[in-house]
Amino acid sequence: MQNSDRQEVIEDLLSKVDEGTPEVAQEIEQAHSLDDLALLLESLPVTDRVSFWEQLSPAIQLPVLAEMRADASEAIIRAVDEVRLHDLFAELDADTLLELQDVLTEPLLEEALGRMDTEQKQRYASAQQYADSEVGHWCDHQPLVVPAKTKVNVVLRLLRRVMPKYCDHVFVVDSRGVWVGAVPIHKLFGADGVLKISELVREQFPSLNAREDIYVSADKVASSEEVALPVLDDGGMLIGRLDLGTAYEMQAERAEAQIMATAGLDEDEDLFSPVMRSARNRALWLGINLMTAFLASWFIGLFEATLQQVVALAVLMPVVASMGGIAGSQTLTLIVRGLALGQISKSNLRPLLNKELQVGLLNGVLWAIVIGLIAGYWFNSWGLGMVIGAAIVANIISAALAGIFLPVILDKLKIDPALSGSVILTTVTDIVGFVAFLGLGTLFLL
Incomplete structure (x- = not known):
């Protein structure tokens, strides 16, 4: 709809x-x-x-x-x-x-x-x-399964009665239910009816372990070029399958959870949930944000004397913080997506860091010139323009560093980077931006 x-x-x-x-x-x-x-x-x-x-x-x-x-x-x-x-x-x-x-x-x-x-x-x-985070909890336990000794003509009769959705292979097990392999359904047509199904088994058919994370398993199914993959326990017993439809649903669920998590909300949050429950769910992250805001304010307070003498600095402070925050969130989003898709590893972290630093430097210099010229003309002080320009460059580069390292570190600590990364990133870019801008202002404008 x-x-x-x-x-x-x-x-x-x-x-x-x-x-x-x-x-x-x-x-x-x-x-x-x-x-x-x-x-x-x-x-x-x-x-x-x-x-x-x-x-x-x-x-x-x-x-x-x-x-x-x-x-x-x-x-x-x-x-x-x-x-x-x-x-x-x-x-x-x-x-x-x-x-x-x-x-x-x-x-x-x-x-x-x-x-x-x-x-x-x-x-x-x-x-x-x-566990409900494991594929064994959610897999379909009614795949099309036949014993290895079953004749092809018997399997064809079974297919006329039973055909699950997302099914293009017959799964084959031995007498104990241990996984043997899969046979493409199209191979059954034209095959000798008295052949055992095991003689047509496709080699090296991919499978999933029942203890594997459901979202990791969903990604494997989506990228496998198969419509369903078997789910096996630690002993190789076939317990079910994960099909392409379920895999796409899981990927969509994870994407929604990450979007909600950026605001500190649960993906199960109801649009019309009770007021007290909604308030309780959101209060925690409001409190965390308040603490980070006070931390940023404390750093600003260190430069109270500078702000009293150069009022223009107070007027322009939001510009520095905003530019760093946007630049950092762009990098953070890219890295969180890469982590979710399994694209980030030790081997490609350094090249990725070099690339993001170059992007940050290029954008930092570009927008430092633009903002510096505007600020210098606005307040008739080219010294002020140079100060804010230098602060912009420093903040955007630090935002790129934070945008890469924060989600990687949080992921290593088993903390969802989509949930807490943006809050920490905002604090980092605010503090770096304010300290750089007000510190340079103290040195060069007083």
Whole structure:
């Protein structure tokens, strides 16, 4: 659903809610995918969200909840009558339960598990052996799998009955379930029907370890030129697969998380989450920003006498800080993306540093000349123009250094650079910019 279409649907829904007329949930449900319905629900105030969700077909109510962000789905679960929820969760499958387990109450979780058949319980238990950051927790446990001794004509009959999405290979295992390899489906057509499937196995088919990070695994699938990769445990047992659709979803989820993290927010933050919860989530980073602001102010205070005598310095200080902050954020964004894609290593860090320093020097000199001429003409002081120009060069170069080293160091410390890098970078560029500008002003203008 395009943004403009979604806005029209939301406005239409809200008008119908306000007027008290019947909703058109079924019509919207038929016209849009689960993803679109989830985004639509997240765009509505909580009361209207619950009302619209209750009018969806019971068959898709839980799948839509599973597609929504945790905070948004939790708001619906808290608002819906508990008896209704118990009825809905009577036929919950393991995959949907895995998506919703963090927002369910313990009684609902236990009841859902109790009503599952043996196969679904085993599926859920298998996923719980792995952390939710590991691919073994999220992989599809129903790939197209056949034993190595299976004849080709038997596999072809199976294909007529079963064909999962994102499937162009048959996965082959031995009698114990240990991974043997994969056979391209197109090779089965025209092959001798009495051949064993193992005789057609493709060599060196890539695989994923179940303990591997889900986002790393998603990147591997996306770059593998395969539509799905097998997921193996430490003993080589096939436990499932990660397909291209899921891999792209994971990459999009990571990108959204990084965008939200730059503002100190969780990717599950609901657009209409309760005021107290939103305030609590944001208060921490406001407090951290306050401390860094006081630190920058303390450095400015060291030059109080200079500011009293050369007022122009106070007027121009934001220019120095702003130029350094923008230059640093450009480098920081580039490095964070490189780290996320696995492109940054010890071997290419030095050339990358040299390149960014050259870019910083070139831009620093260019904009130092421009800003120096403007400041000199504005305040009729070419000495002031030279001082701010030198400060601009120093700050942009230091911003390039900080933009490279901060995310690398934070990543080594297992701290998300997308979350805290921008806050620290701003502090560094503010302090370097102010000290350079006011220090040079003290030396040359007084």
